[in-house]
Amino acid sequence: MSGLPATTGLPTIAATAEPAFVRNGSATVKSAYKEALGFEEMLVEQLSKSMAQAGGLGEEGGASSGEGESEGSSSTGLVSSMLPQTLSEAVTRGGGLGLASQLTREIDPAAAASEEASS
Numbered sequence: 478m479s480g481l482p483a484t485t486g487l488p489t490i491a492a493t494a495e496p497a498f499v500r501n502g503s504a505t506v507k508s509a510y511k512e513a514l515g516f517e518e519m520l521v522e523q524l525s526k527s528m529a530q531a532g533g534l535g536e537e538g539g540a541s542s543g544e545g546e547s548e549g550s551s552s553t554g555l556v557s558s559m560l561p562q563t564l565s566e567a568v569t570r571g572g573g574l575g576l577a578s579q580l581t582r583e584i585d586p587a588a589a590a591s592e593e594a595s596s
Contacts, residue, residue: 490570509584518573
């Protein structure tokens with residue numbers, strides 16, 4: 478967890494969207510939360526990809542298969558490929574689903590003590 482370069486690709490969110498125990502926590506707690514949030518973002522992206530494919534938005538499971546629809550299907554393919562990533566980034570920027578907070582407590586037990594102290 479320590480020694481990570483500043484450009485690790487981990488998500489950043491507004492400090493106001495972070496739980497109080499993270500905002501007031503140590504550098505270790507903040508690092509653990511950032512890593513957990515990265516995992517949560519990846520999980521949301523994978524779930525939304527699965528939903529898009531199940532809903533017929535995926536390139537392989539597209540609803541259109543007739544002639545002359547190549548232009549429409551390519552634009553649909555582009556949108557459907559961007560949708561999961563955009564959705565996961567938006568959820569993460571909004572503070573996530575809450576899974577990152579739980580994971581942070583598991584990764585760094587000091588986070589739970591920090592949370593109790595800030596309550």
